Amino acid sequence: MNTTVPSNSLQILLRASKETIPKARQHLKDWKQIGEQIPDEEIRQQATWTISDKTFHCEGGSILGLLAGDNQDAYIKFMVAYQSICDYLDTLCDKNDAHNQDDFRSIHHALLDSLTPGEPFYDYYEHRKPFDDGGYLQNLVTTCRQTIETFPGFANMQEDMKEVAQFYIDFQVYKHVEKSLREPLLMHYYETNKHLAPSMRWYEFACGTASTLGLYCLAAYAAKSIRTKEESKQIKEAYFPWLQGLHIMLDYFIDQEEDRAEDEMNFTSYYENREDLIQRVNILDKEATTKLKKLPDASFHLLIKRGLYAIYLADSKVKAHPQMQKDAKALLKLGGMPAKFFYYNRWMFKRKT
Numbered sequence: 001m002n003t004t005v006p007s008n009s010l011q012i013l014l015r016a017s018k019e020t021i022p023k024a025r026q027h028l029k030d031w032k033q034i035g036e037q038i039p040d041e042e043i044r045q046q047a048t049w050t051i052s053d054k055t056f057h058c059e060g061g062s063i064l065g066l067l068a069g070d071n072q073d074a075y076i077k078f079m080v081a082y083q084s085i086c087d088y089l090d091t092l093c094d095k096n097d098a099h100n101q102d103d104f105r106s107i108h109h110a111l112l113d114s115l116t117p118g119e120p121f122y123d124y125y126e127h128r129k130p131f132d133d134g135g136y137l138q139n140l141v142t143t144c145r146q147t148i149e150t151f152p153g154f155a156n157m158q159e160d161m162k163e164v165a166q167f168y169i170d171f172q173v174y175k176h177v178e179k180s181l182r183e184p185l186l187m188h189y190y191e192t193n194k195h196l197a198p199s200m201r202w203y204e205f206a207c208g209t210a211s212t213l214g215l216y217c218l219a220a221y222a223a224k225s226i227r228t229k230e231e232s233k234q235i236k237e238a239y240f241p242w243l244q245g246l247h248i249m250l251d252y253f254i255d256q257e258e259d260r261a262e263d264e265m266n267f268t269s270y271y272e273n274r275e276d277l278i279q280r281v282n283i284l285d286k287e288a289t290t291k292l293k294k295l296p297d298a299s300f301h302l303l304i305k306r307g308l309y310a311i312y313l314a315d316s317k318v319k320a321h322p323q324m325q326k327d328a329k330a331l332l333k334l335g336g337m338p339a340k341f342f343y344y345n346r347w348m349f350k351r352k353t
């Protein structure tokens with residue numbers, strides 16, 4: 001296996017298409033088969049639908065496996081299981097009308113369990129009427145634990161991984177509560193964490209907590225070799241919250257029309273106007289760039305950032321709206337030539353383009 005970290009777009013494209021994406025798809029296929037055995041019909045449908053609908057998350061996350069040296073396979077196994085937990089739980093939250101914060105917190109405890117091998121399993125469904133998932137969620141958690149505990153760098157990176165996981169969990173809880181509480185909770189969330197990024201806006205910080213990219217970058221480096229706590233902190237702070245903020249703002253950018261029609265919260269709607277949006281995304285980009293440049297394998301990380309523009313802005317929802325198309329063109333410029341290169345070669349992703 002080629003264990004060098006690619007430093008140009010063509011290498012990333014070739015190795016993602018030949019190495020990492022096929023591996024991620026195979027794991028997803030296996031999890032779908034396991035999901036099909038879930039006894040409870042509604043949960044079975046939600047789990048299997050999620051795997052098919054969110055394939056892109058694992059395909060994209062697998063590309064970070066190019067940082068994992070000869071431990072790429074174990075990284076991808078961990079990442080697919082972890083992302084499948086995130087996506088499955090997001091579906092459970094979306095489909096739940098009770099908006100019970102305690103329930104959202106309990107089910108998401110699975111993410112913390114995934115990062116703490118050896119601890120007893122939490123009772124994830126404690127706030128739900130009893131149902132049988134056939135051990136599906138615990139099975140995903142166990143796979144995460146069994147892989148991550150073998151990573152040489154895990155011991156020194158575990159605390160940072162748990163910290164970014166906790167930020168993601170808090171976001172999921174606040175984002176799915178009763179509508180009238182979402183804004184105040186997310187604003188307060190920013191106020192209590194403002195010291196981490198004083199020049200961010202509250203809705204940009206919310207996006208900064210909602211991505212799993214930082215965790216995957218930490219996991220990939222942990223898979224490769226022993227790391228110091230200082231290295232771990234530097235990696236975490238390069239991805240969280242700025243690059244992650246850019247990532248999820250792009251995700252919300254493409255969903256804006258759909259969310260408007262369905263009266264769903266969309267973080268792009270808080271910008272004053274289109275110019276403000278483009279200017280602020282530029283700032284998120286610049287802050288992320290400054291931090292990514294200081295990392296080992298800087299050119300790889302910068303290409304991941306550029307790839308995000310390409311993959312999100314290629315979504316078919318963008319083409320359907322002339323104004324969005326115009327804004328997307330302006331945003332794609334921020335990704336430069338590599339973003340355009342990825343954009344025209346995006347066919348290998350299972351995204352609706």
Ligand SMILES: CC(C)=CCC/C(C)=C/CC/C(C)=C/CC/C(C)=C/CC/C(C)=C/CC/C(C)=C/COP(=O)(O)OP(=O)(O)O
Nearest residue numbers: 013016057060061210211212303304307308311342345346
């Ligand atoms: C190979 C080629 C052609 C190009 C490579 C280019 C490249 C380098 C691309 C980068 C790919 C990459 C790293 C993608 C990231 C994938 C990833 C990890 C996605 C997960 C993102 C995530 C956690 C999304 C969830 C966002 C979230 C919390 C939404 C909130 O949900 P909600 O508001 O309920 O909305 P939904 O209805 O959407 O659930």
